[in-house]
Amino acid sequence: MATTIAISCPKCENQIKAPAELAGKKIRCKECQHVFVVKSPPAAKPADKTDKTGKGDKAGKGAKDKEADKAGKGAKDKETDKAKKEANGTGDDDANPYGVTDHDFLPRCPFCAKELQSEDQVICLNCGYNRRTRERHRAKKTYETSGNEQFLWLLPGILCAIGVLIMLGSIIVFWTLFPGWESDNKEAWWSFAVGLPGRIWGSVICLFIGFFLGLFAVKRLILNPTRPEVEKVK
16 A cells, blocks of 8 residues: 655645655645645654764764755755746746646536536526526616506506497497487488498497407406516617
């Protein structure tokens, strides 16, 4: 089993566990997206062999001091080179570093590519796209309907309803008053208009007109009593 090492991000101090083989390579922190070089774990210090006079201790300390000075100078040179590259815009932070990332397999919205909460989610909460109807719900800015506009919308329906009452009243007049006018004016040239044929044709015409007036009145006053919204044009 591969050994793992604990790495601390130098920018956000986030703790990351990674394979030991990444020592000396660049990785990207998944929290702050900072790219840094993984430092090698400190090696075990060998036991110092000293003689009785203590000369071995002095020689070992001198060698350690020299190695520490070399390592410090090398780290400073690397930091200086990195700062120069970043200042000149030639840094290799985006040169495909080894990234430790998590893979999410949730579906995404076809319209805005936003990650959905589940596979069964139908409407994207970010842009309003419907995955079933393949349409996007969008907000519309409309003008507010005033009282006068609402009255003008209902006025044609009211007039048609009044027209239906007039047609019914005309039919009643045809069959109540016209027979008396016909008997009183049998010799007049216009008596045929108030006779039986005139009453029948007048009733048929009134019913025909009243049907269409009543149909429009029902649609306007009952089925669609509210004036449609008018969208604002940008």
